[in-house]
Structure formats: C-alpha cells, structure tokens
Amino acid sequence: MSCTVRIPSPLRSYTRGVQRVDAEGATLAEVLCSLEARFAGIRFRVVDEQERIRPHIRFYVNTREVGELAEPVLAGDTVHVICALTGG
Amino acid sequence: MGLSAEERARYQRHLNLPEIGLSGQQRLKATRVLVIGTGGLGCPAALYLAAAGIGTLGLVDFDRVELSNLQRQVLFASADLGRLKVEAARERLLALNPDIEVRAHALTLDTDNVRQIIGEYDIVLDGSDRLSTRYLVNDACVLLGKPLVTAAVHRFEGQAMTYIPGRGPCYRCLFPSVPEGTAASCADAGVLGVLPGVLGTLQASEAVKLASGAGEPLVGRLLTYDALTVTFTALPVSRRGDCRACGDAAEIKAPEDSGVVCGSGGLEPARRLSAIGLRVLLDADAGHAVPLVLIDVRESWEFATRHLPGARNIPLGELEWRIAELAPDDAPIFVCRSGGRSLAACALARRAGITAPGHLEGGLLAWAEHVDPDFEVAFG
Numbered sequence: 001m002s003c004t005v006r007i008p009s010p011l012r013s014y015t016r017g018v019q020r021v022d023a024e025g026a027t028l029a030e031v032l033c034s035l036e037a038r039f040a041g042i043r044f045r046v047v048d049e050q051e052r053i054r055p056h057i058r059f060y061v062n063t064r065e066v067g068e069l070a071e072p073v074l075a076g077d078t079v080h081v082i083c084a085l086t087g088g
Numbered sequence: 089m090g091l092s093a094e095e096r097a098r099y100q101r102h103l104n105l106p107e108i109g110l111s112g113q114q115r116l117k118a119t120r121v122l123v124i125g126t127g128g129l130g131c132p133a134a135l136y137l138a139a140a141g142i143g144t145l146g147l148v149d150f151d152r153v154e155l156s157n158l159q160r161q162v163l164f165a166s167a168d169l170g171r172l173k174v175e176a177a178r179e180r181l182l183a184l185n186p187d188i189e190v191r192a193h194a195l196t197l198d199t200d201n202v203r204q205i206i207g208e209y210d211i212v213l214d215g216s217d218r219l220s221t222r223y224l225v226n227d228a229c230v231l232l233g234k235p236l237v238t239a240a241v242h243r244f245e246g247q248a249m250t251y252i253p254g255r256g257p258c259y260r261c262l263f264p265s266v267p268e269g270t271a272a273s274c275a276d277a278g279v280l281g282v283l284p285g286v287l288g289t290l291q292a293s294e295a296v297k298l299a300s301g302a303g304e305p306l307v308g309r310l311l312t313y314d315a316l317t318v319t320f321t322a323l324p325v326s327r328r329g330d331c332r333a334c335g336d337a338a339e340i341k342a343p344e345d346s347g348v349v350c351g352s353g354g355l356e357p358a359r360r361l362s363a364i365g366l367r368v369l370l371d372a373d374a375g376h377a378v379p380l381v382l383i384d385v386r387e388s389w390e391f392a393t394r395h396l397p398g399a400r401n402i403p404l405g406e407l408e409w410r411i412a413e414l415a416p417d418d419a420p421i422f423v424c425r426s427g428g429r430s431l432a433a434c435a436l437a438r439r440a441g442i443t444a445p446g447h448l449e450g451g452l453l454a455w456a457e458h459v460d461p462d463f464e465v466a467f468g
Contacts, residue, residue, distance in 0.1 A: 012243075040409065063091070080312075085240035087128070088217035
C-alpha cells in the first residue's frame with residue numbers, strides 16, 4: 001500500500017531536500033523500512049537501537065498520533081514525521 | 089485600568105472588535121508579557137505586542153546585534169550593530185508605543201534566575217535558540233503556573249504550541265528529551281528570514297488572545313508551518329501522565345535545563361581547540377606519517393566556498409550513519425562555522441565510540457578572526 005510521508009526539515013538532507021516522498025507499507029514499521037531502502041540512514045534518525053521512537057520525534061498518520069511502530073497505515077494516508085526544532 | 093483619549097484612538101481597530109473591545113484592551117494594558125530571546129521570533133512578536141498595547145513587555149537576551157541578524161530580526165537597524173539587543177529593542181519599541189513599559193533583561197536565563205524573572209510576568213513567549221533554555225523556561229512556567237507560547241524554526245519550517253497550566257500538554261509532553269546534535273541552530277542550518285516573522289507573529293497573536301480572553305488558544309495542538317509548500321498543519325498533542333514536569337507524579341521540583349541528552353545526560357567534555365591552537369597542531373602535523381583527522385561538518389556548499397587544507401567534509405546530518413569512516417582512535421577534530429555543529433559532532437562521535445574527539449571553538453569564524461583574515465566563511 002502506498003502512502004505519502006512528510007519529511008521534517010532536519011531530515012531532508014537524506015531525501016535530497018524533498019519534503020514529501022512516497023513509501024510502501026501496511027504499518028509504520030514497514031513504511032520506515034521502505035523509506036530506509038531509498039534513503040539510507042534515515043530510519044536510525046527516528047528509531048533507536050531498541051526499536052523505540054526517539055523522544056524528539058513524533059509520528060502522525062493523517063492527524064492521528066502513532067506511538068507504536070506496529071500501528072497500521074492505509075493506502076493514501078499521509079504520515080507526518082515531526083522533529084523537535086530549536087531555532088529562534 | 090482606563091484608557092486615555094489618545095489610547096482609544098491608537099487602539100480603535102481593537103476597540104471595534106467585539107472579541108476585544110474596551111474591556112479586552114484594558115486587559116492588554118494590564119498584562120505583562122515576557123519575550124525570551126530577541127531574535128528572529130522575539131523581534132516580530134515584541135513589535136506586535138507593543139503595537140497591540142501590552143502594558144508591560146519584558147525582553148530577555150544577553151546578545152549583541154550582529155550584521156547577520158538583520159536578515160530577520162526586524163527590531164534592529166544597521167546603526168544598532170554591536171549594541172545590546174535588549175537595549176536597542178527597548179528603544180525601538182518605545183518609539184513605536186511610548187505608553188507601554190519595556191524592561192530589558194540583558195542576561196542568560198539559568199536555574200538561579202529563571203523563576204524570579206518569569207515570576208514578574210503573566211504570559212511567557214519563548215523564542216530562544218537553545219534547547220536547554222526551552223526546557224528551563226517550560227519547567228519554570230509549569231511550576232509557576234504561567235501560560236507559555238513556544239515556537240521554533242529551522243530552514244523553511246516552523247512549529248508553535250501554547251501551554252496553559254492545567255489545560256493541556258507542556259513542552260516536555262511534546263518532546264521529553266532531545267539528543268544533542270539532532271537539532272541544528274539557525275546559525276548553523278540557516279533559516280528563511282521571513283519564517284520566524286510568521287511564527288513570531290503567531291506567538292504574539294496567541295499572547296493577545298490569552299491576555300484579552302478572545303478565541304481559542306493553541307493548546308493541545310502543535311501547529312507546523314512549511315514555507316516551501318505553504319502548508320499549515322495542526323496536530324493533536326496530549327498531556328503525558330508520565331511527564332516529568334506536568335505529569336501525574338511530576339518529579340521536577342525546580343526548573344531544569346536538562347532534556348538535551350548527550351551520552352549520559354549532559355554535554356560530555358570535548359577537546360576544545362582555539363583557532364591558534366589548531367594552527368599550531370596543523371603546522372606540527374605537516375610531514376607526519378599519520379595526518380591529523382580534520383572533519384568539516386558544515387553543509388557541502390559551505391565546504392565548497394572555502395575549507396581548511398586537509399579537511400574532509402561530513403555534514404553533521406550525515407555523521408551518524410557515516411561515523412564508520414572514522415576509526416575509534418582517530419582523535420578527529422571537528423570544525424564548522426561557529427562551533428555549534430562541531431561540538432554536537434563531538435558528542436555524537438563519543439557516543440559512537442570515538443575516544444578523543446575535539447573541536448574548533450568559535451569555528452571557522454574564529455579562524456578568520458585570529459589566524460587568517462582572508463579566510464572566507466560561508467554564511468550557514
């Protein structure tokens with residue numbers, strides 16, 4: 001199933017500056033694997049070695065917050081990756 | 089708190105709004121708002137708050153006006169270069185509205201002074217560019233029961249959220265901690281000049297609403313703005329029961345500047361080299377069989393403008409997954425424009441098992457100032 005992933009500004013160096021990318025997967029975990037296959041290294045920036053979502057990252061599917069990697073993603077969904085920003 | 093005839097004329101457009109009106113304007117006059125950071129966010133926020141008739145404005149910033157600030161920090165003019173930001177800002181805001189009081193706090197907020205300063209105000213706007221300050225201010229607002237409007241920017245993207253005690257999540261609910269090196273500052277990463285203008289005026293709008301009682305505040309929602317795609321998105325954020333600051337069993341009893349996680353919890357020591365010190369090392373390195381490992385962690389276009397001889401370019405955003413390019417005993421020296429990214433690189437390298445990372449304090453700007461005046465440093 002294909003979805004759209006919105007990439008936050010601090011991670012766009014992995015996607016060559018692109019803000020929205022397509023990804024495949026029926027769960028958030030699969031979507032992140034799909035992203036990793038195209039943009040090596042990006043998954044580790046959002047999920048740690050213990051498979052936990054990093055504390056400065058939040059995921060939303062459309063406007064529903066997703067706190068577990070196993071949560072479903074449907075075709076046509078938009079996955080928002082939110083990253084803490086610090087600039088003032 | 090009454091309004092003079094002149095004030096009634098000045099605020100007529102507010103008085104015509106049923107949601108604000110005379111009573112709302114009087115509440116604005118009686119309200120004290122603290123703006124933390126007179127940078128890209130604080131400048132437009134303070135301008136609109138002064139124009140709106142907020143009776144008392146406090147400004148916190150220890151910094152002085154630099155030329156690179158003027159691209160977005162709209163309170164300042166070229167003639168203000170070198171002045172304390174809070175002093176120049178105070179003058180500008182009083183010129184705009186002489187009926188208000190503007191208090192200048194030329195200092196760095198820390199665990200010793202944050203409660204006293206925030207305690208003097210009713211609403212807090214956080215526009216600082218330090219993560220440690222964001223956590224410190226959040227904790228103080230939670231402990232003192234003060235509303236906090238927070239915002240942050242990065243390149244073309246911004247975020248904002250309002251905290252009201254007892255009504256929704258705080259900043260620690262949103263981001264319990266942030267690892268060092270994962271959030272680059274505007275100085276290092278760059279920012280579209282008008283972007284903090286959009287977010288700073290949103291903060292001012294929230295403060296005016298809170299002060300006057302108009303509308304619904306941005307509580308329990310994180311507003312994100314992407315200037316490249318002109319996309320505003322409001323995403324729900326819930327209060328965390330296990331939040332260290334506002335949770336059911338909150339353990340933070342005094343404001344902390346923790347939350348910026350690096351290794352075991354704080355900034356680990358890194359070898360800090362002055363520009364002169366690095367030159368000495370580079371001079372001594374000439375002819376050695378094992379050359380100095382000098383890593384420039386700026387973006388590739390900055391590196392292309394000018395870089396130190398022998399430096400390799402690994403942008404900070406790529407360092408985590410390219411760390412294997414460095415050997416554990418390499419003792420690399422990281423350099424960047426101003427010293428922020430290189431310090432973050434040290435922390436990241438140490439976590440990855442590099443035993444003795446070092447960095448150029450003050451960055452290549454210090455190199456240009458103390459070693460090579462002809463060295464052109466790209467604006468990051």
